[in-house]
Amino acid sequence: MQHIDRPPFDPRDVYTTCISNARPSMRARLEAYTDAVANAATVYEGAAKSQALHTLGVLAAQPLARPDRKALEDVYTDRMAKERAPGRRIYEALKGTTDEDGNRRENRCPLCGEGLVTTLDHHLPKTSYPLLSVVPVNLIPACRDCNTGKRTTAPATAGEQTLHPYFDDFSHHPWLRARLRRPRGNEQPSVKFFVSPHSDWDDTLTERLRTHLRVFDLDYRYSLLVSSHIASTNHDLTMMPTNAVAPWLEHKAEGWRYRGNPNTMGYALFKALASDNWYVNGGWRSSSAGTNPD
Template identity: 30%
Template sequence: MWSLDPPAITARHSYDACVGATKDPGRRRLLLAAGDSVEAASERFRRAAHSGTLHELPGTGFTVPGIPAEEAVRWVYGNGMVNTRNGRAIYDQLMAAPADERCPLCGHGVVRTLDHYLPKRMFPALCVDPLNLVPACADCNHAKGESLPVSAETTLLHPYLDHIDNDPWLTARVVVTNPVWLEFYVSPPPTWGPLLADRTRHHFELFGLAELFAVQANRTLNNIRQHLTTVLVAGGRELVRAYLKDEAATRLAHRLNGWEGVTYRTFASDDTFCSGAFSL
């Protein structure tokens, strides 16, 4: 998981912007009248998020008063945020937050959608709350679905709230098979508590990051195998290692837990790989 700066847009501003352009006068009055209740729901969401108790939020109390959940989501999010000028401006601003359009949930895919951290069908009052809207790739959005935390340990990392980028937690090992493979896993630093470690592992497993990163690492190896062979012939194992360490340093300086940097670092640290196992 790779962090993003929390949106500066308030939940109330987003809601008012999304419902203010509703064309039907009666519907607009009904939606605007629910503003205080929606704002209160957003405050409860924030308190739970900051206190680590999102898994304790009840299934009630997050409705838009007087409006069935399905209609509220359609009117506020579908019509108001996606299809009106003011709402769409907020949508586009949230979508543009990740650098290089990189999905913050997996660190690899291209952002294509806004994922509702708490599902909009079950929490319609939060359907346009910026804190509940995370830019994501389509694969991560699909993998997450409408999953809800059942405990503190199964609460997914939140890109706006959980900042773990400054600590090295992603690592891998070389598996010498035919072909050679990398096995990625979470290795929490000693400064982390057990809860953060468990949440990171759960996030890693839910989104299938071990498999995703292994596939990408294998593609990287296929792209550099010929060069590694040339370097090995020219200067032996240590020259191969030096090349891989340089490549790792460049990538890790940009993304400490990026799969690319970890891939090169892992290759460089393995004597068998540097001695020619990359040719398997």
């Protein structure tokens, strides 16, 4: 989970650019909502800054007419995301997967920190909030797994809000933690990821962090990735004295801080390995252990 800069685009300009090539009758229909889209963007940004996006029920009710709601949803699908659409340049800029010369570059998904960005996720779904269909701060660069896993989830309470990469930044405290699950028999070690909030954080924030892990299924997705990291680490440890293992793992964890953010899968994994006495004192040599603490 990574905080990223808000996009520099004006919502009104983005909307008018996207609808610029519509046929006259459809364009007139969409132009009638220009002020409503701009106003919705202002309301959204204020709520996001206050961590209150769950309070935007009024926006979800607009507009009432189903054909108009569908037309606004299609502004994103047909007039921004589609190849050669008038808003396609903005779409690509929001994804951040190309540089100024149009060359491809890696851009990690800020929602999970692992996948590569391939699409944009509507933080509040366009089917429920059609006025926000092409509002830039509602469009999050995302990997395919995060985008499809979230589906059309929308928060009904403060605690149901997932983290918003443009507005939330909790990188000053390592709240994403992991715990090694010792193997039984011929099993391989596995890892459980969980939330460990700061003592000063309230229950709502803690619930939001847990919601983020649950909605994007990060414990499961991360657990699928750790086996290769553990296998590689076990190989590296074969020539290392026992008293050097924990410091080396701590150093390895620090290498997984991304822009100073400790809430990455790798940081949590290697901190867990470094703090597990069984693993540090030779458990990494064997795929079996006496007792599983879980």
